[in-house]
Amino acid sequence: MTTPLAFFRRLPRLGQRARRIAVVGAFTGYPILQLGYWALVVPGQVSSVIWAPIAIVLFTITIVSVFALYGYGQGRMGYPKHALDERQRVMHDRALALSYGIVTTVVCLAVGGLAGWAMNEPIVLEMGSLVPVLIAVGLYLPVLPFAALAWIEPDLPSDDEA
Amino acid sequence: MASPTKGAERELVHNRLPLLRANRGMSRADLAGVLGIHYQTIGYLERGEYAPSLHLALRIARLFDLPVEAVFSLEPFEQLGPESLLGSR
Numbered sequence: 241m242t243t244p245l246a247f248f249r250r251l252p253r254l255g256q257r258a259r260r261i262a263v264v265g266a267f268t269g270y271p272i273l274q275l276g277y278w279a280l281v282v283p284g285q286v287s288s289v290i291w292a293p294i295a296i297v298l299f300t301i302t303i304v305s306v307f308a309l310y311g312y313g314q315g316r317m318g319y320p321k322h323a324l325d326e327r328q329r330v331m332h333d334r335a336l337a338l339s340y341g342i343v344t345t346v347v348c349l350a351v352g353g354l355a356g357w358a359m360n361e362p363i364v365l366e367m368g369s370l371v372p373v374l375i376a377v378g379l380y381l382p383v384l385p386f387a388a389l390a391w392i393e394p395d396l397p398s399d400d401e402a
Numbered sequence: 403m404a405s406p407t408k409g410a411e412r413e414l415v416h417n418r419l420p421l422l423r424a425n426r427g428m429s430r431a432d433l434a435g436v437l438g439i440h441y442q443t444i445g446y447l448e449r450g451e452y453a454p455s456l457h458l459a460l461r462i463a464r465l466f467d468l469p470v471e472a473v474f475s476l477e478p479f480e481q482l483g484p485e486s487l488l489g490s491r
Contacts, residue, residue, distance in 0.1 A: 325439035327452050397445025 251311025259390035262308040266387060269302030270379060274372045306383050313386035335389035342384060415453040416475045419444070422466045437461060 254262070273295050280286040313335075321329060357363060423433055423444075430448075434441035437458070446452035454462070454474070463470040 325443050326455050326458055327443040327446060328440060330452075394446075394451055396442055397449055 248307075248311050248314070251308055252314060252316075253396060254308065254312050254390075256393070256395045259308075259312055259393075262305040262312075263387045263391050265301045265305035266309055266383065267380065269298045269300075269305065270376060273298040273302070274376075302379070306379065309383050309386045309390050312390045317385045317389055331389060331393055334392055335385050338388040338392065339384040342388070343381070413453050414450055414476075416450060416478050417447060418473055418479055419448045419462070422468075422473065423448075426466070433465075436465060 276286075276294065276298075277291065281288050281291045316324065316328060316332060317335060321332065324332060354363060419433075423430070428436075430444040431441045434444050437444075439458070443452065447454060459470050459474050463473045466473060
């Protein structure tokens, strides 16, 4: 039987397709959950009883995908750089650069969107609407370099020898 | 600077690593251990998906006791047997 620890140690060998599915799952599950809640449940179009299992599935997809991404990048991202070989350092730097670009773009779009919105009407920030954003930031910001690495790294050589 | 894998197509560096490694009876892990790099990096090098730094290329060439241009090339290598390689030393 595979233990969770043994499973986690096998994650660095995930294929590129599986890794990209994990990235999509991680970064769409929670936002869809929140958007669905605010767009369907709060206006009363869908009952919370129906939404609950959907929400659980979406949250599980997010958590499993984030776990897989951390597992793939273990010993690579957030690791002393001198412990990596030159190819791993190149991939590490590319992943960080891509993450920086994504964060910069998202922050610029968010600030621009808020500024545009504030021109028409005053923005009232309530804790109820801020909490999902804070959870998303706490969930996604640390995993972003891992996700970038998982996305950009090509498949391992198929005939790898240990 | 070593090229990242994304640029491997436009910065393709051909190599004879699989042949040289087989000639020495070395696994990827053996070669990686001697060079102090991850064994998967050897796999990416052999697949031409990673172009090594000049430092690593020189170290690999020295390990096989060959000039660097006998191990790495910008042009595809002709199909050579182990005897031909040994004769080029």
